[in-house]
Amino acid sequence: MGTPALREATDVVGRMRAWQRSWHGRSKIEKVEFQSTVTWHLMPWIFLLSWVSVPLGLGLRHDLAPQLFGWGLMVSGAAQCLHASRSLRRSVDHYLRRAPLPRRDLIVAGVLMTTTMGLAVGLQAVDGVPSEMLGITALFVPMPFAQSLAFSATIRGYAARMALVAAVSVGAFAAAGARGGQLVAIGVIIAFAGFLALISARCGAWTLSVMWEADRAREVEARLAVAEERLRFGRDLHDVMGRNLAVIALKSELAVQLARRGRPEAVDQMVEVQRIAQESQREVREVVRGYREVDLKVELTGAQGVLEAAGITCRVSGSEVALPASVQSALGWVVREAATNVLRHGDAGRCDIALAVSEGRATLSVENDGVPEVAPGGRGPGPAGRGSGLAGRGSGLAGRGSGLAGLRERLAAVGGTLDSTSGDGVFRLAVQVPLPTPSEGAGARERAEQEQGSGESGGSGGRGLGRGEAA
Incomplete structure (x- = not known):
């Protein structure tokens, strides 16, 4: 009996260690995004528990109609939270410009909010719960929808839609029998819920957006620095080799013409070509050394x-x-x-x-x-x-x-x-x-030049000079 339990405990420890390695393997921005996402997932459920379950559990009347409306409201609120959790990733990705606008998710969230608000109006109509308890419950109703909307709409569009939600809700409660101060309170409560959802969702998403933008800017800056260094190296190499190769081509062509005519000046031209080639080799070493050395x-x-x-x-x-x-x-x-x-x-x-x-x-x-x-x-x-x-x-x-x-x-x-x-x-x-020491430093510099030049000239260069001397 102890063996399966031991294996299960070992598996749990292994999963915990794997999760720990995965966590430490994330960048700081990824950790911040993960923490923010977890917070956004938990918020609707916390509001459901504190603003719906507790008030209705304490103040709901035991008659059939209030019980039906009350339990229906809790079930509909749980469906709102579940849908908000399932669609949260798509909404955040849209705000961070990783995915298109999740229109379908917004429509479903709006339908669920309307259903929950209708059940709350039904509670008002049957007087199933004290008005102050119903006001706390009304504070939750627009929150899941407002959270999704905050990630998807502009500030102006968000304010217009939430104002419409508040106006329709106040009208529905007025039709259900709410009067005077209770209607004002419901309008203020829904406006406050919209504001709370906006600052809790939009501000965190804006911070993430700025952090990712700064990270991308650092990457671009690093790539530009590499590109600039490559351009410098290419420009220096072109300046060094372009001129010398042109001179080598001209002098070697002249040497060919002189050799065909049997003129002894062809040897002098080839000696000059050899000198320019050696000078080019030395200058290339200097360019490569400047490219490789760091301050x-x-x-x-x-x-x-x-x-x-x-x-x-x-x-x-x-x-x-x-x-x-x-x-x-x-x-x-x-x-x-x-x-x-x-x-x-x-x-x-x-x-x-x-x-x-x-x-x-x-x-x-x-x-x-x-x-x-x-x-x-x-x-x-x-x-x-x-x-x-x-x-x-x-x-x-x-x-x-x-x-x-x-x-x-x-x-x-x-x-x-x-x-x-x-x-x-x-x-x-x-x-x-x-x-x-100073003498060792000079010798090391000469050896470094020779080592860097050996890879560029190679054995074929030496063999070529040998054939030239033999000729």
Whole structure:
């Protein structure tokens, strides 16, 4: 008997953990939208319980007609709430411009509201409940319809429709025997219900709309920045290669003509072509280096701005430290990747970035809270291929691994190491890079140029020169 119960308990725990992982995997805007949607779902049911069930339960007369009207009103009110819950997602999506206008849902909501209001008028006609209790019940009747209408109509259209509902309701209650102050009270109550539904539904939806618009604007800004950098790179490459390739084409054509005539000047022209080609290769390396290198100070400032714009408190210290270009480039990529993943993973409320230089080493640490789950083996050593700590779910640099592999390659090129720790909801990334001496820095720069050029020229270029010399 204990085995099925144990399996059921295990299944419940598994579903809870899956839901928790799903929750932490949502962005902050998605969490806000989920919370708002749950609130909108609950509101009609809470109003039904407090404004219909309790007043009618306390004041409904025990005669047959009041009982029929009263219980019918509660059933019709429950149908209103059920329909509002089923159509809420479509109404919100329409307001957020994700779906067309749900006309059918609005018609059904209007019919249900009219039915419920008719039952309330019937209670008034048979004097089935005290007038003050009926007034509280009348406060609920337009709420589900008004909620759906608030997501679908303009402010002016909403006000006109609710004014029509109030006028028709007052007229119906007047025909049922309500007089004087009770009619005024019913009109004020329905107007107040419409206003309450408007501010509770429309204001939250407007906030969601602004948040999603800001999120889309950030995405567009990031894409524009990438496009601008690509244009710059293409423009620089065109400026460098366009002129030189035109000169190479002209001189090689001249060399061909001279060679056909047996003129010795053809050799001089080919030597000039070789010189221009080597110069073009060097200039392309400079363009590529400028495209690949990043400015550490700019990355620190950008990371702080982006994180604070996302509602994460970010403190940066040591940004004034002067470092060699190669070290700045490597650490700049670490800052960029860390800031990106703090936004993507977990639910961070703060992020601290510290840069320091001591004993000939530059140290960069990035620490953030909001880690939803601590992965086993949370410490990952710097060399690529050995650590698994950064691959844990929920850490600041958790992900698919491609970003970490790139960081380790960049750090390995300058002799750097990467360590991470995770615990108590906090993830900490520590990077150490040795500072080169002036002579080592010059040698490293030359080696970097040679390495970057090797991929562009390739072995075929060397073989081509060998054939040229043999000729």
